Amino acid sequence: MDLAFTKEDIAFRDEVRDFVAKNLPKDIADKVAGGKHLERDDYMRWQQALGRQGWLVYTWPKKHGGPGWTITQRYIFENTCAEMNAPSIIPFGSKMVGPVIYTFGNDEQKQRFLPDIRESSVWWCQGYSEPGSGSDLASLRTKAVREGDHYIVNGSKTWNTMGHWADWIFCLVRTNPEAKQQEGISFLLIDMKTPGITVKPIIMADGGHEVNEVFFDNVRVPAENLVGKEGEGWTYAKFLLANERLGIAAIPQSKRGVEGLKQMAKSERDGAGKTLIDDASFREKIADLEIQVTALEYTELRALSAMAAGGAPGPEVSFLKIRGSEIQQRITELAVEAVGYYAMPYQPALLWHGANEEPIGPDYAHLAAPRYFNVRKTSIYGGSNEIQKNVISKMVLGL
């Protein structure tokens, strides 16, 4: 057993550092460091830089145009990028639909879609949830009826993250209303410019626009956009979810969050002539959080080590998402506590548009409450924590 990285790993880390230093635009790194809102173009500039290097699809095997990295290399890559304030990679193309296409798609689809995903020239979004089908996804009702060489799609999707920025959407649709729930679902790729698609914003509690409703009114989708077999969409969706589980714990981001809290506590004055970091109770709250992050990190390392040895990750990965989301939420909760009264002013122009507006409190303070409100989503999306626990109690503990 050895915690240290090998010489090769260290050389690799230096290579990643060097690349990020040279290719991550400073304005983007500054925004990430300051917890600012990113625009489509910010994500695209960074992802395209990674794409040119062949690193955007860093989890892909070589035969599909990925770098074929080891598990350790992926880990080093993710952590190094996060430490250097690179934006998170938007997962919809590179981590979600891409692997579905190269695993279940035909050659024509691979040639048509994979290069754009590798280069990030196309923005994908995920069309799973519907107003009536959230946790119970398999009850989805958006219909796709085959007519000649097209599917006619009718229905609505919701909670589409960044759907307003998307060029393409991958959808779960019901192709056979007669079959058993899970068996009547297919996986369809749809061009967002197709007539009949309407995107409507959903405004979040913090005032931001990141999710949407997407309506389909007699949308004609070429049948060649069906991935795999009709009626097997649920299998592909489950494959995709399994892929999504690693990395969703956002451990590198949480480590950065803990450091951010320490910085805040050092600059917030405590009303006793000292700073908040001198307050033992607050210091212990940060320490407690850091211990939680460490437990999560070593859980992930155990899983990575098992995978590196060629095995499958054990049951430990199942709770990464639960604890990861709780920790992210706790970080924002403590930030609100840290900034005191200056959590109160609401500055949407500064928050959303980086307007040239003087922050009312310290520059980190106006972000605290909106982030706290926003990050409640992490225990809801990607399978709510209640659903995750149902799965663990059944699949892992056999209850």
Add this chain to the structure above:
Amino acid sequence: MDLSYSDEQKQIKEGVERFVREQYAFDTRRKIAGSEKGWLPENWAKFAELGWLGMSFSEADGGFGGGAIETMIAMEAFGSGLVLEPYLPTVVMGGGLLAAGGSAAQKEALLAPMIAGEKQFAVAYVEKQARFNLADVAVVAKKDGAGYAISGHKGVVYNAASADTIFVTARTSGGQRDEKGITVFAVDAKSAGITRRDYPTQDALRASELTFDNVKVGADSVVGKVDDGHALFEGVIDRSIVALCAEAVGCMDAINKATLEYIKTRKQFGVPIGKFQVLQHRMVDCFTNAQEARSMTLMAALKIDDADATVRKKAASGAKVQIGKSGKFCGQSAVQMHGGMGVTDELSVSHYFKRLTMIETLFGNQQHHLSRYANLSVAA
């Protein structure tokens, strides 16, 4: 012992609840929040007409002889509808300062017109370096002829843009964190030398940063005694805490009610999600938390006028700790049980959650009041 409301109190309760029901539908509230002042003058006129602005003041002060219980009743109902009218800064805080420390002349000039609905107040006490320590006062009031000249910065002053009079804590002597040497001034909001930066708050109220640059006030603007303002001010903040706790209880009941309704009607897997035991238990915990919050608020309202300052302080801090804990639990749980809908601006749930979050900070958060309580009770 009898913890039930009197007939008069029941009437007040019904009246305020009716107002909230009829005038504060969630969509209406959204419009009011976006209006010029962020609250409606016609609502304020109604509050005056119905006696809600004066009910907690003694008859000698031009009020109707009620007290903390009447304030609690009104604030709870306001909380249930997320009412935006500035009752807390004007009536509870500003009015409270005048009632507790104002001279006869000040009561006549300020309190009487406030009760009549003609004057609005704001209270400027927050300072960046002070965190929640009310005695950490860097704003200075220097002797200036017969009066004083006030200079310095106060933050997050609720209702400052609408206020006619701004009450300001300032240092007239002593070191920056000495309790002795703090004086409360009633300052005309239009005085020369006051600069305001107005903004909305996370919970759709209005507040301002205020800079005082050599603002001249007369000796008659001192509320209470020179250098002895701290005890007066702390007492009023403790009373304001009880009012705020009552508002939080109203918020919690409303958010719990909305959540209960939601989990009874929202279906997944072919059944209402309220059939899932994990949500049932969480809903029960929400209910329990709200009950504890209600109990602590009532306790505090009953003890807040105790002659023993320690009893009063413990009551306020104890209630504030409970409200912080319960408010966070009910708010986070409501969002979680609403699923995606809980994090949207569209439903009222997120708005109650935001208000509860700001309430947790206002007048000192859980941690602050837990330490204060521990020092008063456990260490004593």
